[in-house]
Amino acid sequence: MATTITRTRRRGRQTISFELTPAVVAAAAVVGPKEGQGPLGDYFDVVKEDDLLGEKSWERAEARMLTEACRLALRKAGHSLKDVDYLVAGDLLNQITSSSFVARELKLPFLGIFGACSTFAEGMAVGSMMIDGGYATSLLVGVSSHHCTAERQFRFPTEFGNQPPPSAQWTVTGAGAVLMAAQGDGPAITMATIGRVTDPGLKDPLNLGAAMAPAAADTILRHFEDTGRTPEDYDLIVTGDLADVGKQITADLLERKGLDVAGRLFDCGSAIYEPSQGVESGASGCGCSAAVFSGYLMQGMLGGRYRRLLLVCTGALFSPTSYQQGESIPGIAHAVALETQDAPG
Amino acid sequence: MATTITRTRRRGRQTISFELTPAVVAAAAVVGPKEGQGPLGDYFDVVKEDDLLGEKSWERAEARMLTEACRLALRKAGHSLKDVDYLVAGDLLNQITSSSFVARELKLPFLGIFGACSTFAEGMAVGSMMIDGGYATSLLVGVSSHHCTAERQFRFPTEFGNQPPPSAQWTVTGAGAVLMAAQGDGPAITMATIGRVTDPGLKDPLNLGAAMAPAAADTILRHFEDTGRTPEDYDLIVTGDLADVGKQITADLLERKGLDVAGRLFDCGSAIYEPSQGVESGASGCGCSAAVFSGYLMQGMLGGRYRRLLLVCTGALFSPTSYQQGESIPGIAHAVALETQDAPG
Numbered sequence: 001m002a003t004t005i006t007r008t009r010r011r012g013r014q015t016i017s018f019e020l021t022p023a024v025v026a027a028a029a030v031v032g033p034k035e036g037q038g039p040l041g042d043y044f045d046v047v048k049e050d051d052l053l054g055e056k057s058w059e060r061a062e063a064r065m066l067t068e069a070c071r072l073a074l075r076k077a078g079h080s081l082k083d084v085d086y087l088v089a090g091d092l093l094n095q096i097t098s099s100s101f102v103a104r105e106l107k108l109p110f111l112g113i114f115g116a117c118s119t120f121a122e123g124m125a126v127g128s129m130m131i132d133g134g135y136a137t138s139l140l141v142g143v144s145s146h147h148c149t150a151e152r153q154f155r156f157p158t159e160f161g162n163q164p165p166p167s168a169q170w171t172v173t174g175a176g177a178v179l180m181a182a183q184g185d186g187p188a189i190t191m192a193t194i195g196r197v198t199d200p201g202l203k204d205p206l207n208l209g210a211a212m213a214p215a216a217a218d219t220i221l222r223h224f225e226d227t228g229r230t231p232e233d234y235d236l237i238v239t240g241d242l243a244d245v246g247k248q249i250t251a252d253l254l255e256r257k258g259l260d261v262a263g264r265l266f267d268c269g270s271a272i273y274e275p276s277q278g279v280e281s282g283a284s285g286c287g288c289s290a291a292v293f294s295g296y297l298m299q300g301m302l303g304g305r306y307r308r309l310l311l312v313c314t315g316a317l318f319s320p321t322s323y324q325q326g327e328s329i330p331g332i333a334h335a336v337a338l339e340t341q342d343a344p345g
Numbered sequence: 346m347a348t349t350i351t352r353t354r355r356r357g358r359q360t361i362s363f364e365l366t367p368a369v370v371a372a373a374a375v376v377g378p379k380e381g382q383g384p385l386g387d388y389f390d391v392v393k394e395d396d397l398l399g400e401k402s403w404e405r406a407e408a409r410m411l412t413e414a415c416r417l418a419l420r421k422a423g424h425s426l427k428d429v430d431y432l433v434a435g436d437l438l439n440q441i442t443s444s445s446f447v448a449r450e451l452k453l454p455f456l457g458i459f460g461a462c463s464t465f466a467e468g469m470a471v472g473s474m475m476i477d478g479g480y481a482t483s484l485l486v487g488v489s490s491h492h493c494t495a496e497r498q499f500r501f502p503t504e505f506g507n508q509p510p511p512s513a514q515w516t517v518t519g520a521g522a523v524l525m526a527a528q529g530d531g532p533a534i535t536m537a538t539i540g541r542v543t544d545p546g547l548k549d550p551l552n553l554g555a556a557m558a559p560a561a562a563d564t565i566l567r568h569f570e571d572t573g574r575t576p577e578d579y580d581l582i583v584t585g586d587l588a589d590v591g592k593q594i595t596a597d598l599l600e601r602k603g604l605d606v607a608g609r610l611f612d613c614g615s616a617i618y619e620p621s622q623g624v625e626s627g628a629s630g631c632g633c634s635a636a637v638f639s640g641y642l643m644q645g646m647l648g649g650r651y652r653r654l655l656l657v658c659t660g661a662l663f664s665p666t667s668y669q670q671g672e673s674i675p676g677i678a679h680a681v682a683l684e685t686q687d688a689p690g
Contacts, residue, residue: 010482057670059667092440094440094664095459095664097662097664097672100542101672104675109541110539110541111470111539112460112662113456114459122456125456126456126471129474130474132478133354133474133477133478133479134353134355134478135361136355194454194455194456195455196448196452196453196455198449317440317445317446319440321439322442325405327442330449332455
């Protein structure tokens with residue numbers, strides 16, 4: 001594949017475009033029981049019967065979900081591990097141990113990334129550069145989260161039974177993995193917009209949607225400014241896990257800037273659970289956008305329902321130490337544009 | 346800079362080469378007082394008088410060191426923040442909050458990475474792909490660690506005064522940042538070898554050098570196998586923070602595989618402190634290789650003492666949760682080849 005190309009891939013300040021348009025040749029989503037009972041349950045490849053997966057810890061269960069999602073994405077594409085050049089992965093756990101343990105098991109050269117719940121789009125952006133630039137012919141991007149590992153790490157012991165406020169979000173137990181390749185059928189990644197950190201000064205780890213909303217709006221606005229595209233160019237503008245509170249703030253912020261996204265804004269964190277599931281504002285966790293894309297949205301693209309998506313994953317960049325020390329919670333959002341082969345040029 | 350190039354950049358299984366050879370146009374190292382008192386003290390740009398830097402927490406002090414290193418690297422190159430396309434950064438703190446807070450302050454599009462103490466080389470590898478691939482014209486790679494933030498996060502409360510065994514390592518209080526660009530004077534990054542996770546099955550967080558040594562040996566061997574180079578092609582093979590115990594194990598492992606690196610192996614973790622400084626086996630922390638490269642080694646390249654270095658940063662991929670749950674500690678190592686303009690072809 002020694003093709004000749006030209007070099008500049010920058011479009012505006014934060015957006016890059018890909019000439020080889022790396023293809024998402026397969027995606028797989030593995031989720032927990034609560035996610036399986038939600039409105040998108042039928043779209044996930046595997047729904048586990050319990051959160052432990054028969055493992056001795058939730059942390060082990062999370063790593064196993066991610067391993068399974070990676071292996072399943074490979075199997076769907078008819079590829080094996082020896083066809084894959086790299087694993088690009090991240091999660092929410094301290095020192096991203098879930099991803100590291102998956103990399104140990106898969107024995108792939110490994111780049112660990114961290115963007116909190118923006119990690120899935122960050123991974124797809126980095127992976128796209130690696131393929132488009134000729135550094136990889138195929139690679140896996142995998143991301144996971146687990147309600148029980150996140151809850152006790154970020155907030156309270158799970159046994160404590162903390163009563164969350166209406167702005168709180170329920171961390172998704174789920175993993176999503178995509179196999180990206182220089183050649184192959186599947187939606188193409190045509191552009192990526194790398195986000196800046198924005199900080200509205202909020203300090204409440206039970207209202208992360210509000211902390212991330214300005215970052216989502218900033219990256220969406222920047223994407224359209226850099227590319228000259230308009231919301232009408234996309235069937236959906238998909239945000240990662242703003243949930244109901246953050247989604248509304250993002251819509252308001254965009255409207256104030258004159259960007260009309262009415263009817264096109266889809267938030268994975270608002271979509272994955274029913275209100276009756278007791279999740280307050282909705283879902284969070286980097287497994288949320290990873291699983292919803294790898295399950296529901298990928299099938300929508302393959303089935304022709306969506307031809308162009310802008311996937312904007314949002315992350316809240318904090319730790320228990322940082323908020324206990326009184327630091328505010330900054331947000332970040334990274335975007336990737338996904339297009340089917342028959343999308344308008 | 347729309348030059349025409351060919352596409353394939355892969356050399357062997359894990360190594361990639363760069364046609365544009367991204368240049369390290371400036372580097373800066375900011376360290377704490379103990380590092381300033383060590384044998385490399387004179388080579389660091391800034392030596393702080395105390396570990397707190399006048400901040401109210403060690404975590405704030407760490408973020409400030411990294412911010413200063415980034416700004417100083419820019420200043421040395423005569424660049425300003427508006428010339429920089431991205432910040433690629435990581436650190437050891439949970440959810441890499443030091444890096445996120447620096448990204449917030451610098452207002453640059455931000456890619457967060459995590460490779461434990463391999464992060465500096467991971468960042469330079471990712472940054473090289475971004476520049477060589479045309480996705481960036483210049484970017485900052487910054488990495489930090491802090492003895493006091495790491496000690497209480499990974500091991501014991503600092504006030505506890507834990508007595509470390511002889512295999513233990515002292516986390517470096519320091520930050521290193523490099524400004525990389527498509528054009529400019531300075532050592533070029535010509536190749537990168539992305540590491541695999543290897544796990545010797547060790548479970549002692551006070552013996553990380555031994556846990557990382559197989560990863561270091563694996564990546565070094567892979568680099569020479571992929572590229573056809575030999576140790577003689579490099580003035581030094583620089584490892585990140587194996588310290589005395591891990592360095593010896595790595596040398597033994599390489600010797601058993603028939604690779605003679607005698608006289609060329611330089612470990613930042615063995616070099617940054619004197620034995621009399623009470624650091625047991627030596628130093629650790631991702632700030633170790635970042636500061637030693639950005640200070641001592643970069644000056645050695647600019648001064649003509651070194652024409653070719655293989656920088657192999659090593660990371661131990663664990664968290665307190667993982668080792669308390671009885672998981673072993675896997676290691677990873679990423680390598681980048683740095684060459685001055687007059688290095689033999």
